[in-house]
Amino acid sequence: MSKLKHFQKYKLRYEVVAVVIYFFINNTLLATSEIMEAQRKNTSLPFDMWEPFVWEYSSAISTLLLLPFIILLLRKIPFNWQAVKRSFLQYFVAASVFSLLHVGIMVGLRKLAYFSVQRSYDFGDLWFELLYEYRKDLWAFIFFIIFLQGYRFILARLQGEANPVAESEEESDNQQVNKPIDRLLVKKLGKEFIIKITDVEWLESAGNYVNLHINGRIYPTRATLTQLSEQIAEKGFCRIHRSHAINLSYVESITPLSSGDSEVKLNNGKVLNLSRRYKDNLKAQLV
Numbered sequence: 001m002s003k004l005k006h007f008q009k010y011k012l013r014y015e016v017v018a019v020v021i022y023f024f025i026n027n028t029l030l031a032t033s034e035i036m037e038a039q040r041k042n043t044s045l046p047f048d049m050w051e052p053f054v055w056e057y058s059s060a061i062s063t064l065l066l067l068p069f070i071i072l073l074l075r076k077i078p079f080n081w082q083a084v085k086r087s088f089l090q091y092f093v094a095a096s097v098f099s100l101l102h103v104g105i106m107v108g109l110r111k112l113a114y115f116s117v118q119r120s121y122d123f124g125d126l127w128f129e130l131l132y133e134y135r136k137d138l139w140a141f142i143f144f145i146i147f148l149q150g151y152r153f154i155l156a157r158l159q160g161e162a163n164p165v166a167e168s169e170e171e172s173d174n175q176q177v178n179k180p181i182d183r184l185l186v187k188k189l190g191k192e193f194i195i196k197i198t199d200v201e202w203l204e205s206a207g208n209y210v211n212l213h214i215n216g217r218i219y220p221t222r223a224t225l226t227q228l229s230e231q232i233a234e235k236g237f238c239r240i241h242r243s244h245a246i247n248l249s250y251v252e253s254i255t256p257l258s259s260g261d262s263e264v265k266l267n268n269g270k271v272l273n274l275s276r277r278y279k280d281n282l283k284a285q286l287v
Helices: 003-009 011-041 051-076 081-116 126-159 169-173 225-231 276-286
Strands: 161-164 183-188 191-196 202-206 209-214 217-222 237-239 244-247 251-256 262-266 271-274
Touching (some): 011 051, 081 126, 271 276
Parallel strands (some): 161 217
Antiparallel strands (some): 209 217, 237 244
């Protein structure tokens, strides 16, 4: 297995580990900096040695817990440059909610830590502290948005973004949304190659993109799952979930669950959920 295929297979695990390590190192440095700064001004510390670590780690943990909220925001409400004012308002509200939740979780963790050593934690003047934290959280929120978008852009270039192969320049400039797709052109690190749509094993919705899974590799294409599923339905593809569609040629087995849903196992070992909403449609296509 190549390094890229290995990364694609365990991408989420690597991302989680990298983020946790970053916050651990960053907030450890912040805590030790507070201690060193206090020692420069006083012969004795105005706080116990463990307190800065509680302050910084509680902030890091609350941020980590809220990162999925930002990722979900980018997927469900991507920034629309055609409606800038609306997008700015939506993201401003999201940043405000993020800050309030961050402060709430952070203060709760600090109170719990202080309670465990039979002490009480004083957050200070509520409105001043909320404004102080909001100033930092707003910048952190903007940084996360920019970082996540940049990371996705770079990853898409490394993985290779897939687009339908146009039969003419005119068609390329004016793609027909419902036109059936036979082949996809993948552009990857300055190279181009063709893949057959029938080689796609399953599809996964990812915001404004659909991830195409082919032999352990993932190729993002700019489309919605509904749109793409309709375009390739005649190629043997079927929607089985609001987030997934499959190539029926790769189905190994279907196992009913007590909940009324089912599990679809593909030849490559991947198991996907088949929701009740799409069960009749799948049966109709298998007949």
